[in-house]
Amino acid sequence: ETGVTQSPTHLIKTRGQQVTLRCSSQSGHNTVSWYQQALGQGPQFIFQYYREEENGRGNFPPRFSGLQFPNYSSELNVNALELDDSALYLCASSPKGLLKETQYFGPGTRLLVL
């Protein structure tokens, strides 16, 4: 088990609603990345936060946004939910220094959009 925690574990929303997912990084890690994993697929990079700023973004529309807080925890916000947003959302944290590309994943939040 990594020290990365995510909440909630499961969530059901309807199309058009907004959702906020939360992530607490592993102790000593200052970088948080978010991924979307559709059923039967590999995770896809959404964005990364470092020192409370977005530090890279994948091919996701602006309705996917995020925040990082001074304690390195993070939120993923998705507006105007679409059916295709149904997926497992994974948060990964990375340590400082030379091993910063090593990412440790949390258990994920499973989102279902009806």
Added chain:
Amino acid sequence: GENVEQHPSTLSVQEGDSAVIKCTYSDSASNYFPWYKQELGKGPQLIIDIRSNVGEKKDQRIAVTLNKTAKHFSLHITETQPEDSAVYFCAASLQGGSEKLVFGKGTKLTVNP
């Protein structure tokens, strides 16, 4: 952008046999290659990784090899056990500020007792 191809998509072996999963990547700038194991209902768990300055790395029954010239890397699991059954993902990391991981589509490994 970077693309990672992973084969096979499913792999079934007998307990005690070896399993090999192969990945190729497209961006020669990639320099970090982790492997993750994902069990049902859980997040991916890092099992081994390799950096581009190393050709091979081993950790007990698990080994990874990297061929930078051919742009492919492989996961080798020896003496497989039923608890090795899971979905395995390879990934490649692009150089640059975000170190984002680009994942393959996964290999479902089944180890039959």
